[in-house]
Amino acid sequence: MTVEEFEEFYAQAVVRLTGQLYVMLGDLHEAQDVVQEAFIRGWRRRRQLEREGQPEAWIRTVAWRLAVSRWRLRRRSADAWKRSGAPPHSEGPGPEQVALVEALRALPVQQRRVMTLHYLCDLSVEQISGETGLSSSTIKTHLSRGRSALAHQLQDPRIEEAPRA
Structure with missing residues (x-):
């Protein structure tokens, strides 16, 4: 045929x-x-x-x-x-995990990628540079800005900031 x-x-x-x-x-x-x-x-x-x-x-x-x-x-x-039998029951994410995911989503894509590679994948700045093609200084900048943004977004509103002297 x-x-x-x-x-x-x-x-x-x-x-x-x-x-x-x-x-x-x-x-x-x-x-x-x-x-x-x-x-x-x-x-x-x-x-x-x-x-x-x-x-x-x-x-x-x-x-x-x-x-x-x-x-x-x-x-x-x-x-x-x-x-x-049925698969074991697993708990859903708690409020802390939900807040973290939401805070990470608010970061720019490149910052989120660098933060994930560094903190979740445990890669060094040099390894991240090799994987992403970004310079070490750019990676360090993303890490610094990402940490700052997350600290601000994840700040517990029930805790008052200490007054600055």
Whole structure:
């Protein structure tokens, strides 16, 4: 089967096959997915499809088998979850983490990147320079300004500043 013949076969059969699989499966999106995957596999075997003489039946059979395989995979996954139990409950972020994320979002992108690389990834100024292409002095400036901005944004309003002498 030539490329043009396969394209013509696809154009003539894709809607019909999708409709057939939709009726078999009861799920349009699943039918579309498996039919597309079957056509991809058929593309690789288009010469064999031509020799066997029933390309539409082959595509339909492959699409059905793909759907059955997906069902089995989902069932095995569901069974595994049932055997192992639900994942442990994890607490959501606390108010401190939410405040920190919001404060970091307020920083300029480059400052936020440098702060993350330095404080979360534990990279040195030289390593950050190598990764970002920024000069060491620029990185130090970003770190200084970022710390200052975060200190201001994360300041607890319940704590009064000491009066300056």
